[in-house]
Every structure is written in structure tokens, then in C-alpha cells.
């Protein structure tokens with residue numbers, strides 16, 4: 243890391259701090275703790291056909307210096323300035339006066355975030371639990387649904403461990419059977435999976451757990467149709483949305499899963515350790531609470547499942563800000579942008595000799611998680627070289643990479659990443 247981008251003790255780059263001082267502080271925030279960053283021009287209204295200039299103004303709402311290209315949204319996204327500000331201002335407020343009286347308003351902030359979450363996911367606050375992340379949300383389902391030795395749970399083999407490992411461990415305790423369906427690569431199309439699920443459900447199947455958009459190869463599954471098959475057969479459906487929440491315009495009133503889960507710190511660009519569990523009202527009686535404490539949620543299913551004790555209320559309030567920030571741009575616009583960047587990446591890398599794409603370039607089968615192998619290159623070495631020499635942050639995978647661009651990335655970052663890969667392909671890492 244160079245001095246150019248090194249964070250000071252508050253995590254703010256020295257360069258931003260210097261620019262702030264040069265600006266005389268008039269366009270900046272400067273708190274008593276020294277937390278300081280430039281306030282960019284306000285986000286313009288989203289044009290009908292957003293161009294690179296618009297996306298550059300979106301990028302300016304993030305602290306990322308222009309010479310760092312992090313395209314790793316499937317793992318962790320940066321928070322925008324409105325989110326950081328909400329975290330900072332509310333934390334400062336609590337720490338200045340931690341009395342019950344002063345903190346009372348934080349409860350209203352949590353109620354507000356639940357409302358924003360419900361609107362964002364096209365559902366109602368009564369069906370929303372504010373969790374810490376997808377892992378917790380998935381585990382609230384696998385621990386809360388009653389399953390016995392007579393029952394079967396069907397999973398897809400490329401689900402995340404917070405889903406599949408949880409089912410397998412709990413099966414050891416409660417005696418139910420776990421049937422694992424194999425995901426096929428390259429993606430054979432939505433009908434393949436609808437049919438696979440239809441053929442695999444048995445009289446013993448009680449629950450089906452899938453991932454909407456996978457972290458492994460970026461497969462997009464037909465969640466709505468699969469949930470419909472499950473519903474028709476009296477089977478509960480869990481859709482892990484860690485890789486679709488904040489990336490796609492997820493409409494739960496249309497998808498109709500029984501359970502849907504997500505994390506704020508991935509594609510929604512929210513704070514760490516906040517997340518969501520949606521529980522369809524028809525499944526409210528099918529799930530028991532796992533965590534009980536003095537506190538609980540204010541409405542609907544959150545009264546049963548949200549007994550998590552003292553929460554990080556500033557983070558929950560900032561979660562709402564993250565969703566509002568995305569809504570201001572528009573979820574359909576964000577999905578289209580991330581997918582356009584991923585499409586450009588796939589087109590360019592597949593033209594490099596020795597590259598094999600694991601992700602389907604068919605836009606109905608993938609969105610913005612791109613995985614590929616490169617003959618003769620070690621993924622770990624390439625991952626290190628890209629960051630150490632080019633300041634490009636991605637994920638190393640076997641003899642390849644996983645690259646997941648989002649709406650704060652630019653076409654120029656895709657192009658320079660492809661150019662760097664071509665160079666390392668020729669020279670080695």
C-alpha cells in the first residue's frame with residue numbers, strides 16, 4: 243500500500259484529508275474526532291440512458307481512490323458516503339449520550355429500516371427480520387423449521403456452507419435426510435433446473451434450499467419457477483439471496499419464496515453485520531424462534547425471530563441509507579450496469595487464448611459474478627500480482643479468478659484488468 247492511499251487512524255485516506263484541508267473545509271465534513279472526507283457533488287438524477295460520466299459521479303460517492311479497482315462485490319462491497327455518515331453520526335450521538343432517553347430515537351430508526359427493506363424487496367414489514375447477515379438468516383431457517391427422521395431437505399450442491407453445511411450438521415442431530423442435487427456447468431438453462439426440482443421432490447420432502455445467484459460460478463437460477471414447483475408440492479422454499487440482494491431488482495411478491503436471505507455488506511453496499519431474513523406470512527407458523535433475549539422486533543415475524551439482544555443501531559439505520567442510495571439510482575439501472583460490465587469482461591477474457599469461462603455469458607443465466615480459468619497461470623499468484631502491482635482487487639480461484647463488478651466500477655477498470663491479465667498471461671506472474 244502506498245502513502246497515497248494509506249488510511250489514517252480513522253480509515254480515511256491521507257490524500258482525501260489533504261484535499262479537504264486544501265479546500266478549506268467548506269465542502270467537507272470535519273468532526274471533533276478528525277473524521278474527514280470530501281463531500282462530492284450530489285448524485286445527479288439517473289438519466290434515461292446513463293453514460294460513463296453518470297457512473298463516475300456514482301463512483302465519487304464512495305471513498306475508493308480512482309487508482310484502486312476493487313471488483314469483488316460477491317465478497318464485500320464498500321459503503322457509500324451517505325452510509326458512512328449515517329454510521330458515524332449515529333454512533334457519535336449514542337456515544338455522546340448513552341442514556342435510554344437519547345437512544346430512544348434509534349428504535350424509530352430500526353422501524354424505518356424495516357419499512358425501507360420491505361419496500362425494496364416488494365413485501366411488507368411484517369415479513370422482515372433484520373439479521374446480522376445471510377449466514378445467520380439461513381441458520382434461523384435450518385434451526386427453526388421442525389424436521390424429523392421422516393423428512394427430507396433438498397439442497398443444490400453449490401449452495402454456500404451457511405446453507406448446506408448447516409443442513410448437514412443439523413441432519414446429524416435431528417435425523418432428517420439431506421439430498422444434494424448437482425449443479426451443471428456450463429449452465430444448461432432455467433428449464434433444466436425447474437425440471438430437476440420437479441423430478442426430485444418426493445413425498446418426504448419438507449424443504450428445498452437453493453441459491454438465487456451463486457458465488458461459485460455466478461449461475462442465476464429461476465427462483466420464481468422453482469419456488470412455484472415447491473409450493474405446488476407443499477414444500478417450503480429457502481432462497482439464499484446473498485448474491486442477488488442489492489444487485490437485482492428482487493421482487494419477493496413475484497418470486498414468492500417461503501424464506502429469502504441476504505447481507506447488507508455485499509451488493510447493497512451497506513454496513514458490515516447487518517442482513518435480512520424474509521419469512522413469507524404463509525410460513526410464519528412453520529418456523530420457531532432460535533434466539534431469545536430482552537429485545538425483539540416490533541411487528542410480525544420479527545417479534546418471534548428477532549431476539550438478538552443489544553444491536554448496533556447505527557449500522558441498522560445506515561443499512562436503510564444504503565438501500566435508499568440504491569433506490570435513488572434505481573435497482574433495474576444498477577442491475578443493468580453491473581451486468582453490462584460483467585458482459586464486457588466475459589467478452590474480452592474469452593477472446594484471450596487459454597481462458598475458459600465457467601460462467602455462462604447468456605444474460606438470462608448469469609448477472610455479475612464472472613469466474614474463469616487461465617491455462618498455465620496460478621490463480622493465487624495472479625490474484626496477488628493484480629493487487630500488488632496494479633491495485634486491482636478480485637478473488638483468486640484455482641488457476642483462475644472470480645471478478646464481480648458492481649455499479650461503482652467503470653468500463654475503464656474492466657479494460658485495464660483485461661490488459662493486465664493479457665500481460666501476465668504472456669510473462670507469467
Ligand SMILES: Cc1ncc(COP(=O)(O)O)c(C=O)c1O
Nearest residue numbers: 375376377402404457482484505
Ligand atoms: C450465496 C452465499 N450465501 C451466504 C453467504 C454468507 O454471507 P455472510 O458471510 O454475509 O453471512 C455468502 C457469502 O459469500 C454467499 O455467497
